[in-house]
Amino acid sequence: MNAQTTTHVLFGTDELDGWLHEDIGYFDLTSAVLEIGDRPARIAWKARGSVVAACTEEIVRLLAQRQVVQIRHAASGTVLQAGDALIEAEGPAQALLDVWKVGQNLLEYACGVATRTHELVRAIHAVDPRVGVLTTRKHPPGLRRVAIKATRAGGAWPHRLGLSETVVVFPQHRALLPEGGWASIRETLTRNAPGLAEKKIVIEAATLEEAELAVQAGADVIQFDKVMPEQLAPWCTHLRNRWPHLKILAAGGIRHDNATGYAASGVDALVTSSLYYGAPADIGVTLTPG
Structure with missing residues (x-):
């Protein structure tokens, strides 16, 4: 043991x-x-x-x-x-x-x-030990503490423990802002970011254009949703050349059978909820x- x-x-x-x-x-x-x-x-x-x-x-x-x-x-x-x-x-x-x-x-x-998490972490680290595994809050209600403890036992970290913990801007948020949301996000973050100095700003994107707009709006982290690994690889290279300190996450549909491809794409971490089910x-x- x-x-x-x-x-x-x-x-x-x-x-x-x-x-x-x-x-x-x-x-x-x-x-x-x-x-x-x-x-x-x-x-x-x-x-x-x-x-x-x-x-x-x-x-x-x-x-x-x-x-x-x-x-x-x-x-x-x-x-x-x-x-x-x-x-x-x-x-x-x-x-x-x-x-x-x-x-x-x-x-x-x-x-x-915990066992599924351990196996996934080992598989990803065999490809690139620098890539992290982050778990979401997409588990049945009432199971959060068990889910967090189990995934931590397997070697993963929680991506987001709740709405009050992190700033993550999804398309659903942008839809409530005028003009596609980007200008409003930039303006609001410029005004409020000093009070959030210890927080990272995460913005979800589905395309390279959205990722560039998100960085210009003030994102510290880009979370790509449901983008295939072969597409992510050139996007990661492009974004890192322009913004070396940018962090990049891959999310959406990541499972044990495709995780190693994402791990090799150049992202910093994979965000998954698949570990809760099985x-x-x-x-x-x-x-x-x-």
Whole structure:
């Protein structure tokens, strides 16, 4: 096992409790009927194949909130092989049963995302280790912290955590401005940019002409949307010759099967949401007497 990256994302205690409340309801009827809740037991969540661990720390917290004290876990970002344990714990059977399925569901989604991210980052860095992988906020609502932690565990960085964090001008914004938007963007940025000195201005473009207008309007970063790699390559060369400090991103439809082409195009980073979707990791759970 080796640690791929150090990952920390803040999860509130109420959020973790909410996961348990959603699943448990009032009490575990099955274990109550079988009268097994007070028995000492052991639980283990184990990988059935090669995975990157993610969100194991949140399950440790869930167990600790149920007064389980004997807990061992692989840190998020650790690469595991089939048969390796993500988490092992000993305690009252009911506490372990309460966390069993919530923990498995969380691990299967988060580790699936982390593993896809790890594989994509490795493939891109084999082409050019300077190219970054950035993940979007195009995940189902309510999953942002899990998605961020899982992609960080795999070696990617979040592109944008929310609307209040970054200035990203899309065509939808320009459509609300007069005269195609470019003059208004330039005028407004000239007026307001001093108050945003620590922020980068990102403007999305679909053509080389739009990219040039965006830079002239004040863009620090151009985000090309749905432009093929073979077209991006000459555009990147042209733009860097004119504006050496400009950063260039590729976004839209980037997947594992085409990412290496984008990585070779000359962009600084790839922006993708594909990592959130795919097969879950295969995680098995065993419960035995303590």
